[in-house]
Amino acid sequence: MNFLQLFGRLKSVVIGMVHVKALPGTPRNSLSLAQITEEACQEAEIYRTAGLDGLIVENMHDLPYVVNVGAEITAAMAVICTSVKQTCPLLPVGVQILSASNQQAIAVALASGLDFIRAEGYVFSHVSDEGILNACAGDLLRYRKHIGAEHVQIFADIKKKHSAHALTADVSIAETAQAAEFFLADGVVVTGSATGLKADPKELEEVGHAVKIPVLVGSGVTLENVEDYLAANALIVGSYFKKEGYWGNRIVPGHVKRFMEHISKLRE
DSSP states (O other): OOHHHHHSOSSOEEEEEEEOOOOTTSTTOOSOHHHHHHHHHHHHHHHHHHTOSEEEEEOTTSOSOOSSOOHHHHHHHHHHHHHHHHHSTTSOEEEEOTTTOHHHHHHHHHHHTOOEEEESSOSSOEEETTEEEOOOHHHHHHHHHHTTOTTSEEEEESSOSSEEOGGGTTSOHHHHHHHHHHTTOSEEEEOOSSTTOOOOHHHHHHHHHHOSSOEEEOSOOOTTTGGGGTTSSEEEEOGGGBGGGOTTSOBOHHHHHHHHHHHHHHHO
16 A cells, blocks of 8 residues: 555645653653553544544653663553554554664554554664664565565654764765665655754755655644645644643644644645
8 A cells, every 4th residue: 555545645644643651661651551542542532533644653751762672662552552543443543663663663563453654763874862773674674574564654764853963974865865765665754853843844855856755744843834844745743733832741632623724725
């Protein structure tokens, strides 16, 4: 299934972030898995009601992140993602497991009936705040093939946020996108330098001209700047939908409603 078949449109797809509360075993955990799952499903229902085109479930509250999480996180995310998908059975749903736990995300997607993952560290090694992330495309696609999850699409971050890219300073973002395309990514994600910070519209334009696969904007989209990103195939929105524009706060349904009403007008 390609991008158009998955989302029903090729431009300005809106994907909402479901930021699940800190999972059991992580430093900030204070809720049971049942409580965490219930809150995630409530967020998903708000997005569904507002008419979003898709969702991503992410363990954003599991600070500080580790590379390649343990079995307890993978198992918890499978439970949560299954419930979210059951809450929104007609919406495309994806998963991202921080940090760079891409094989675990593929496994969760397969077990939970999800449609895609967002992957960090897909091409070119770089230094993140969790440590060094090495390129994973070869191993990840072989793992996806091995477990029979080839229908699960992979949207790969390029020049990932919260990272230093001195190791690849001589490689442009367009060239990074081309490498991801060459290594069979289903789409690439352009972001700002940190969660909630806006992506550079010029970089979006450069990447859009460089590749034929879908280009997604992965941070910083708001009601006020969304028109800068209409060339993107998809807009991944999280922080703007939250109280005071902070990803860790609760969703403000009115923000979601106004954003989708505005997008609908722009689509016309």
